[in-house]
Amino acid sequence: MYQVKTFNAIADKGLNTFTNDYTINQEKNPDAYLIRSVNLLKVQFPKSLKVIARAGAGVNNIPLKEATDDGIAVFNTPGSNANAVKELVISMMIATSRKVFAAYDYSYQNIHADISKQVEYDKAKFNGTELFGKNILVIGLGNVGSLVANEAVNLGMNVSGYDPYLSADSAWKINNRVHRLTNLYQALKNADYVTIHVPKNKETTGLISTKEIAAMKNNAILFNYSRLGIVDNQAVVDNFNKIQFYCTDFGDDVIANNKKVITTPHIGGSTIEAEDNGAIKAANTIMNFLENGDTVNSINLPSMKLPFNAPYRFTIMHRNVPNMVGQITTFLANAHVNINNMANAAKNEIAYTIIDVDNLNYEKQLLQQMAEIPEVKRARLINHR
The missing domain is CATH 3.40.50.720 (NAD(P)-binding Rossmann-like Domain)
Known part of the structure; x- marks a missing residue:
């Protein structure tokens, strides 16, 4: 159990x-x-x-x-x-382009007045733009970014994607009408909308900052629905003469109480x-x-999935150093255990070894021997159900 x-x-x-x-x-x-x-x-x-x-x-x-x-x-x-985040991003693109939030505030403040004539006069303030035919740059074309890019294509937008780490699996998901760019600054140049969908790490922290904003088109709308810190919020505030709106899912004192910032309370995946x-x-x-x-x-750990067709399976999580597999298989050989199947792979400094065996003797002793190898983090024995 x-x-x-x-x-x-x-x-x-x-x-x-x-x-x-x-x-x-x-x-x-x-x-x-x-x-x-x-x-x-x-x-x-x-x-x-x-x-x-x-x-x-x-x-x-x-x-x-x-x-x-x-x-x-x-x-x-x-x-x-991914689909939940995609739908929120698309909805925010439409809402900001059509000035829905400002129009709502206007109606809310005047809801009890007889303003039919005033509305006809004032509604020109809320003239927006359509997404159709506009240029959008999607930074990061993984699970979320690929969906956003494909949906933007369906909406009739001119879609460009920037992702220097695009995997083969992700590439299969992307509509062939998405134009892939390899230079971030060139990609930013013509985009009416810029939306970011990358993981947060050392390379992506501050990915969009002063220099990148300077490369953007005037009145572009910027979206960050990835993680706080990928966009330099101070740089955004300092350059609102360049950016029309900044939409993000992550609150921050730097961007608080600013009419050009639309913040949602981290609801991207909250469906x-x-x-x-x-x-x-x-x-x-x-x-x-x-x-x-x-x-x-x-x-x-490295991504591994091995068919489990033998009675027993050893899994060993260990440092990625020479002779680890040799030490482990030597223990099995000395115990007269026959290896049915095995696999080994590494991810950076950590490796993972799977060994399926047909027979088993002294299993507790074998596990202890494996676990006592200094480079081993954990050794497990799984019985085939």
């Missing part, structure tokens, strides 16, 4: 995904954490913990180094809220459907890891 501890409110559809081999929040020694936005950066993990799965894309609330050092696999659920999707994917990820050792969508 596997034990799962949840944090935050996890959608029932996700919790109901677990089979009868799992109990939820009933034991003090969990095998898995299923989380959303809870801050785990200062949490001490129990020795029983093997996997953390976040129902969402970002993992900046998880201490990856500490988890890795403790032999804990960390996962997210990329794409589970019932997105929360269901994330919870279901996270639950399946936990089960696939605990029962099969699969590491698809892992943040700190």
Whole structure:
């Protein structure tokens, strides 16, 4: 029986995904954490913990180094809220272009007055523009960016994309009418709308700042629905003579109380459907890891999925150094264990080895020998169900 501890409110559809081999929040020694936005950066993990799965894309609330050092696999659920974010971005593009927020404020303030004639006179103040035929730049063409780009094509926009790290899988998702650019400053030059969909890291922090804003077209509208800090908010405030509106999902004192800033309270992925999707994917990820050792969508381990056709499976999380596989297979050979199948892959400094075996002798001794190798973070034995 596997034990799962949840944090935050996890959608029932996700919790109901677990089979009868799992109990939820009933034991003090969990095998898995299923989380959303809870801050785990200062949490001490129990020795029983093997996997953390976040129902969402970002993992900046998880201490990856500490988890890795403790032999804990960390996962997210990329794409589970992509459609929700796409719809919010498109709706904000329409709302800002048509001056919906200003028009609402006007109507709200005058709702009780007989203003029929005044409305006819004042509505010219709210003349907007259409998206059709306008130029949009999508920075980052992953799960969300590709959907935004494709939807913009459907709306009749001229769509350009900038993503120096575009993967082959993501490229297949993108409409062939999206023009891919390789120079950010050239890409910014003609865009009426600029929307950013990249993960936050050292390279993307401050990706849009003073120099980039200077390269933008006058009266462009800028959208940040990725993470706080990817856009330099101070640079935005200092250059509102250049930018028509700045729409973001992340509040900040720097941009507070500014009529050119439209801030939503981090609701990009906050739909019932997105929360269901994330919870279901996270639950399946936990089960696939605990029962099969699969590491698809892992943040700190290489992505591996090996058919499990043997009676037993060893999974070993270890440092990416020479002779690790040799040491492990030597232990198995000395115990007269026949290897049925195996795979090894690395992600930066961490490697992961899967070994399927037909027979097993002295399994506790073997696991102890593997675990005592200094470079090993965690060794597990899984019985084929």
